[in-house]
Amino acid sequence: MLEQIKIEIERLLKKAGVTGLVNFTIPPNPEMGDLAFACFGLAKEWKKSPLDCAREIVEKLKNLETGGLIEKIEAIGPYANFYLNAQELAKIVLSEKKQKIIKKKEKIMVEFAHPNTHKPVHIGHLRTMTTGESMVRLFENQGHRVVRANYQGDVGMHIAKCLWGILQVPNYQTEISKLKTTSERAKFLGVVYANGGKAFESSEQVKKEIEALNAKIYSKDKSLVGLYKKTRKWSLDYFDYIYKRVGIKKFDRLYFESETFELGKKIVIEGIKSGIFKKSEGAVIFEGSKYGLHDRVFINSKGLPTYEAKDQALARMQFKEYNPARILHVVAKEQTEYFKVIFKALEFTLPESKGREEHLVYGWVSLKEGKMSSRTGNVVLAEWLLDEAEKKIAEVMLARKIKDKDKVIAKIAVAAVKYFILKTGTENDIVFDVNEAISLTGSSGPYLLYIVARINSILKKSKISNFKFQISNSVEPVEKKLLLELLKFEETIKIATDSEDPSQIARYLFDLAQAFNNFYQTCPVLGAEETVLNFRFQLIKKVKETMEKGLDLLGIETVEEM
RNA sequence: GCGCCCAUAGUUAAAUGGAUAGAACACUAGCCUUCUAAGCUGGAUAUGCAGGUUCGAUUCCUGCUGGGCGCACCA
Numbered sequence: 106m107l108e109q110i111k112i113e114i115e116r117l118l119k120k121a122g123v124t125g126l127v128n129f130t131i132p133p134n135p136e137m138g139d140l141a142f143a144c145f146g147l148a149k150e151w152k153k154s155p156l157d158c159a160r161e162i163v164e165k166l167k168n169l170e171t172g173g174l175i176e177k178i179e180a181i182g183p184y185a186n187f188y189l190n191a192q193e194l195a196k197i198v199l200s201e202k203k204q205k206i207i208k209k210k211e212k213i214m215v216e217f218a219h220p221n222t223h224k225p226v227h228i229g230h231l232r233t234m235t236t237g238e239s240m241v242r243l244f245e246n247q248g249h250r251v252v253r254a255n256y257q258g259d260v261g262m263h264i265a266k267c268l269w270g271i272l273q274v275p276n277y278q279t280e281i282s283k284l285k286t287t288s289e290r291a292k293f294l295g296v297v298y299a300n301g302g303k304a305f306e307s308s309e310q311v312k313k314e315i316e317a318l319n320a321k322i323y324s325k326d327k328s329l330v331g332l333y334k335k336t337r338k339w340s341l342d343y344f345d346y347i348y349k350r351v352g353i354k355k356f357d358r359l360y361f362e363s364e365t366f367e368l369g370k371k372i373v374i375e376g377i378k379s380g381i382f383k384k385s386e387g388a389v390i391f392e393g394s395k396y397g398l399h400d401r402v403f404i405n406s407k408g409l410p411t412y413e414a415k416d417q418a419l420a421r422m423q424f425k426e427y428n429p430a431r432i433l434h435v436v437a438k439e440q441t442e443y444f445k446v447i448f449k450a451l452e453f454t455l456p457e458s459k460g461r462e463e464h465l466v467y468g469w470v471s472l473k474e475g476k477m478s479s480r481t482g483n484v485v486l487a488e489w490l491l492d493e494a495e496k497k498i499a500e501v502m503l504a505r506k507i508k509d510k511d512k513v514i515a516k517i518a519v520a521a522v523k524y525f526i527l528k529t530g531t532e533n534d535i536v537f538d539v540n541e542a543i544s545l546t547g548s549s550g551p552y553l554l555y556i557v558a559r560i561n562s563i564l565k566k567s568k569i570s571n572f573k574f575q576i577s578n579s580v581e582p583v584e585k586k587l588l589l590e591l592l593k594f595e596e597t598i599k600i601a602t603d604s605e606d607p608s609q610i611a612r613y614l615f616d617l618a619q620a621f622n623n624f625y626q627t628c629p630v631l632g633a634e635e636t637v638l639n640f641r642f643q644l645i646k647k648v649k650e651t652m653e654k655g656l657d658l659l660g661i662e663t664v665e666e667m
Numbered sequence: 668g669c670g671c672c673c674a675u676a677g678u679u680a681a682a683u684g685g686a687u688a689g690a691a692c693a694c695u696a697g698c699c700u701u702c703u704a705a706g707c708u709g710g711a712u713a714u715g716c717a718g719g720u721u722c723g724a725u726u727c728c729u730g731c732u733g734g735g736c737g738c739a740c741c742a
Contacts (some may be wrong), residue, residue: 133686143685145722155722182686183722221742262741362742388740398738399670405740412742442671442737468673469735501705517705528691529680534735540692541679545705547691555705557706563702604716612681615690626698626707667705 106201107592109141114187118142121165124150131185135582138179138186139589145183149226155183191580193586198588199574199643209248214427215241215465216360217435218353221258222340223267225295226347226538227484229437229470235526236467237435238353238660239607246658247602252427256360256419257344259337261412263298265319268307268332270297273304281335284322288488291343294336295486316407323366323409347487351519352660360422362415369414372421372454373403381453393446401446416447417454422456431461433605438466438532465605468534483539494518494543502667513664518543520550520661527659528611548615553656556618557663560649563630567642575639583624587644590620594651598658607659614655621648 115127123142132141144158151158160181166178174197177188217237220226237253244251258264271277274297284290304311320327348356373389376382382389387406391413393399403414423432434444444464451458472485495518507513525542529535547549577584593613599611630641653663 128683130683130685133689137686141686145685148722184686218740224742258742266741354683386739390739393738397670398737402740407740409740411740438672439736440742443742490683498705505703532672533680536679538679538692544692547705549691549705551705552691555703559703559706566702608681611689619690622706625702629702631702666703 106196106594109289110189110197110592112176114140117166117175118162118185119296121162123147123162128614132181132186135586137181137184138177140187141181141184142187143184144241148183148317151577156180159183159185175334178400189589191585192576192578194585194588194592195576195580195640195644198591199576199647205563207248211431212250212252212427212429214252214254214423214432215435216256216423216432217241218253218255218344218348218356219257219436220340220344221261221263221349223259223264223294223338224298224340225291225484226344226487228487228490228542230347230469231487231490231522232314232467232470232526232535233435233437234348234351234353234605235523235652235660236465236531238351239527239610239658240314240433240435240465240605242658242660243607243610246598252429253355253357254360254423254432255356255358256362257341258362259340259414260322260362260366262315262319264322264333266301267294267298267314267336268322268329269304269311269315269318270299270301271332271336273297273300286597287339287343287346290336290339291488294339295484315466317403320407320409350491350515351487351523352662358426360419362412365415365418365422367418368421369416369418370404370410372417373410376454379453379512389656391450393447393449396449398440398449401443403450413443413447413450414557417450417643418487420451421455421585422457424455424461430460431463433463433465435465435467438468440464441466441535447659452473465531467531470527470537472537485539488520490539490542491518495520497543498545498551505667507666513667516662516664517545517554517667519552519657520554521545522550523659523661524550524611527607528615530608531606550661551667553614553618553652553661554663556621556652556667557649558665558667559625560645561665563645564642564649567631572642573639574643577637577640580640581624581628582639583620584644587617587620587648589622590617595657601658610655610658614652614659617648617651621645621652 111129114129118127127142130141130143132138142162144155144162148155149156153161159182162185163178163180174190174193175187178188179186179188215237217236217240218230220230241251241253271281274280281293284293301315305315318329322333336351373382377384377389382391382403388402389404390400390402393401401413402411403417404410420432423429436444439463448458448462451462470485494513496561498514498517498521502510502514521543525544526535528548597609597613601607628641630638630645633641656663
């Protein structure tokens with residue numbers, strides 16, 4: 106919608122003799138207009154001062170038929186400022202039909218979440234889950250076909266560390282048989298994994314034992330396979346529980362390292378002959394240094410494929426099974442250099458992948474006390490955080506009597522945590538603070554849900570079901586502000602999708618919510634005279650629709666009441 | 668050591684090279700007989716340092732300082 110208005114103004118500017126690209130800015134306050142054209146660039150072209158340019162444009166356009174929408178044009182300093190007529194603006198915003206999604210038919214694979222079995226699910230995982238889910242929804246909204254993929258590490262050193270940890274527990278078989286719930290089991294695995302990890306680093310002897318276990322896991326040694334399968338299942342059940350809890354709809358394909366390592370090794374060994382990979386110090390490496398990158402080990406000196414080799418196989422499987430136009434790996438930024446090497450190697454082992462593999466970087470989630478590490482057990486668990494949020498919300502809602510209260514609390518908790526993650530720019534680091542992460546006020550998930558709840562409450566109390574399409578004779582400034590915010594929605598979605606940054610949506614929704622609360626404070630809906638009532642009713646319905654749609658794009662569910 | 672990234676109020680964090688650097692939290696003073704006070708209104712505080720490019724720099728360039736991450740057998 107905003108786009109159409111810009112095109113209209115651009116047409117006017119062309120008439121005034123402005124050529125070339127036109128960029129708009131939004132004036133710092135509403136008294137200075139609603140859209141502005143800065144004349145600095147023009148000043149060079151016209152060889153005049155920007156102030157004169159602005160004045161000249163306004164002068165020329167004074168005599169033009171501007172139609173109803175553009176009410177006034179004024180030169181303020183070096184800017185030509187355009188004032189939009191509130192009634193016309195309301196007509197445009199409120200009569201807007203739902204846009205048909207244009208099928209672009211590009212198939213995009215979004216690979217996200219990737220927890221590893223036998224390891225805890227922490228707030229870092231929440232970031233990839235939340236960001237990935239939102240990107241999926243943004244792409245789908247723009248008409249793309251999306252394949253939801255997840256790559257889970259179920260073989261490798263971390264498993265060996267965990268299993269070693271279990272084997273140290275006296276009578277471990279009877280001990281683990283006592284663990285009944287999915288959460289108990291997951292917590293147990295987290296603890297023994299941390300123990301294994303610590304012992305691995307402090308003792309050469311233990312290191313050797315764990316390495317031996319690792320080899321046994323790869324070779325599917327009978328002495329371990331039972332325990333391995335049981336605990337792997339525990340992890341996978343736990344992941345399902347977390348996915349469900351945070352509102353991840355589904356995965357089209359779960360990839361596992363256990364299905365990539367053999368093919369990965371094969372690809373790398375074949376690549377030695379063709380000179381893609383090279384033997385070095387008993388290992389097989391890819392010489393990234395030839396391309397300004399790092400050299401990396403693909404098969405270690407024990408003959409086992411590393412993550413690097415497995416990724417070669419993963420890509421082959423992904424392209425073979427889905428042939429996506431692009432694959433986005435939603436992975437933390439610490440792996441930026443790693444992916445550069447992987448993609449470079451893929452250009453040789455799988456030429457068709459060139460330009461189609463992408464690392465969608467998200468920033469680090471760190472604790473105020475320092476780095477998080479599941480190795481040492483110094484982590485904030487996803488489940489713990491959600492539980493804490495629920496406790497805090499339950500307290501606030503103590504006196505409220507509403508339907509399905511527990512479900513509502515659960516939804517608000519997820520909204521709080523997800524919004525906390527998504528409001529920060531995707532590439533920026535998040536310094537985690539519990540109180541902020543489960544904040545219920547200010548720029549928070551609950552603040553946004555509250556808008557919908559308030560509107561629902563008004564709609565419920567109004568007895569009338571059919572509202573006429575009417576516009577108030579005098580639109581209040583807070584109403585105009587709200588209309589202008591609504592106008593920006595589509596454009597914001599596009600920017601968020603193109604820049605692969607859901608935080609754009611998160612911040613937009615907060616602005617919209619603030620504009621609504623300002624309106625709510627000063628403009629009563631119920632009890633207003635008929636024309637105003639009808640107008641405001643349409644307006645709040647539009648706000649509700651926009652808020653729900655926007656939150657859905659973030660993967661956040663709304664609640665009827667709270 | 669080499670490479671990549673980052674630095675904005677007490678804290679967390681916005682700003683295609685453009686108008687008075689916009690918010691939230693915390694702190695503080697107000698606002699509920701009126702649509703949910705998880706709200707609204709008011710208040711103090713910020714671009715690490717030094718240069719450069721530009722009519723104009725939080726944004727681009729250089730140096731410095733301070734952080735983070737990666738750099739061969741983890742994922």
